[in-house]
Amino acid sequence: MSEDLKDIAREVHEILYSKRKNAQQNIVRTYYDTSAVFEEPIIFVRGQDEIIRQFLFMATIFISITAEIYSITDSMVAGNHHIVSIDALIKYRLPLKPIIFRQEIELRTITKLEFDEQNKIVKHEDIWSIKDLVETLPCVGWVYSYFGRKSVGLFTNQLVDWVQNGIRNFIEY
Structure with a gap:
């Protein structure tokens, strides 16, 4: 069962951290609970529609988004929930001229996906450093x-x- 959740988590991560807008909507509708939570250091939203909007926004403002996954681990938590953690480097390419500004923002991110008993994601948390983000800003x-x-x-x-x-x-x- 945990290998299945790891596979789902990998698919969710690869699609959400990309420019594939239609696939992003489909993946959230398929794998996220209707009242799921998405949070990171500067954002907190609840519900599929709000989560979809967050990822659509990112896919709209950046020229490209790519993620290099380093590892995927899982663990059991109280109430038969599973946490799948993904350690990845996510690269966001800005629509700027490279002469003046740095064109790419790189963020080392730990994504924690909490799955309930029905294998639906009830919480998606991205953990990253504000320092790392600010240091990569043009x-x-x-x-x-x-x-x-x-x-x-x-x-x-x-x-x-x-x-x-x-x-x-x-x-x-």
Whole structure:
């Protein structure tokens, strides 16, 4: 049974992370529960229609979307649900000129698909790093990597210093 779910998970992943819009709709209607949840670090939606819209949006704004799957694992969870996890590198190609901007966003993603007893996906969670995303964004990535994160680090260190000194001065007073 778990090999069947791994095969379903691979098919779902390969179609959703592509430009095949009609196939995306069909795969969600076929394998997702009607009230399934899709979430990632910046999006949360519920229901087949909303999930379809999220993937159609991605397929519309990018020139190409490809996924290189590194591994697929599964495990049993409470209530006879199975979790199938897919570790993949997903590449989104932007419609920009490569001279000025980086043309491709690469995101290492862990996709967790939770299957119920009827082998329907009830939860689809994509786990990825906001840092990785921002660093690959055109123009913003370089500024963020070399200045933004370091500036925030310096600011928070200074803030902690001020608070500690303020507390120390208050106690001594």
